[in-house]
Amino acid sequence: MDEQQQQQQEMKVKNSWHRPQIIVVTALIAVGIIIMVAIAVVQHKPLNQKYKYGIVLDAGSSHTSVYIYEWPAEKENNTGMVQQKHSCNVKGKGISSYSGTPHKAGESLKECMDEAKKTIPKHRHQETPVYLGATAGMRLLKMDDNTASEKVLKSVATSLQSYPFSYEGARIISGQEEGAFGWITVNYLSDNFRKASGTVGALDLGGASTQITFVSRQELESPDNSIDFRLYGNDYHLYTHSFLCYGKDQVLKLSLEKQIEPKLDMTDNIILEDPCFHPGYIVNKSFQSVFDSPCVKKINSFLGQQSFIHKGLGDWNKCHEAIKKVFNTTYCRYSRCSFNDIFQPPVEGRFGAFSAYFFVMNFLNLTTFNLEEAKKNLETYCTTSWDTLKQKHPKVKEKYLAEYCFSGTYIITLLEDGYRFTNETWENIDFIKKIGDSEAGWTLGYMLNLTNMIPAEAPDTPLLPYGGYVMLMLILSLLIFVFFILGYIFFRRPSGPTHKEII
């Protein structure tokens, strides 16, 4: 009898596996585990972020900067992932200034490239691409002396090849590339490609050239000014133009040339009275230093004289008038032009103005004013005497300090009389240096393009945002835990209090 009872009990225990509740609970646990594994695989969130790096050298007309970018290795194709990790300013002037001593152009990069070696982890060196892009200073040198420009490029190339990185080339980029990549940079950093929320235009002012780039809904009448991109599943129809010789250093030469020409019939000391410089500013300058550029007619001397006296007057209205003369607006073969017979549709949308636009407007504290206020403040600033200014800003480089009145006036004239911004559209301009930690400029866009890091189509996004993924995993784990407990309770029943029922 005892044995029979025991057998019966065992059978009941075994049969408890066949209870429908247990089957359902087991099935639910199995489904829960399968779902968790599936989500984890699709989500693919790595625990340890590994970073990759890229180096771009911006060989500008006035100086060279080295930028190091960094991004999570697994997320190359997700827009918004690349950031500036480090930047270094190369000592001395731009590479085009080494036309007479090309080997020194390569040497000049040493300090910043050594710094790059220290900044990037050693095991990543070999796979880190390094690019050098030269802009308007080298475009001008190439026009002036092609052999010299090739020697300079060879010198920087040899220098970059001596580093353990993956050398990807040193070349002069076109004005169109400079404009388009600046636009890509600011829109990438503002995350405008992923959001598809509209884009911002890019205004870049350098020393030797200036670029304007924006999306226009108007028909673009000249193919030279039109660029099409398909980025992240959206089509962009861009207007862009780069004005060679309209960077602020070259325009200063142009305006001096325009002012000095009428004085060249004088035989005594040539005095150039310049309304764009401060009262009390009086400096002897050589013709060579000012007019040695393909942007101006070569005036090397006049009647045996090698130099002239540059004297400031501090008269903003006259300065404004003088600068207007560097824009030729008398002829336009299209329905509308900016200046110098260059097609331009009306400016549209918001703009980010960077590089010298920012340096100058920030120094002059004009970034937050409307156009009329900016003009008034600048007028007062230009009348300040040179001595007062030097005392007020003892740490600012004298060359910059002397030129801010001119540069500010040029910026206002270029934007208003050149690109046709109005009192209203002026409000759409943001003067910017950085977005997040990354500097606005063409270099980031250049690297993103050459490494194919912005795909034409948006890649498959994870099933869930990360927060949602974590929540779901937690809830599922909790449910599975509850089911385990329930299962355990059902499993234990036959040997527990129900034992008596069996008897």
Ligand SMILES: Nc1ncnc2c1ncn2[C@@H]1O[C@H](COP(=O)(O)OP(=O)(O)O)[C@@H](O)[C@H]1O
């Ligand atoms: N702190 C500053 N204040 C005023 N101007 C500056 C400052 N830093 C740089 N710049 C100017 O910004 C311009 C940068 O131009 P750059 O990029 O070298 O030339 P480009 O783009 O034409 O090849 C130069 O005119 C340089 O003098």
Ligand SMILES: [Ca+2]
């Ligand atoms: Ca530049």
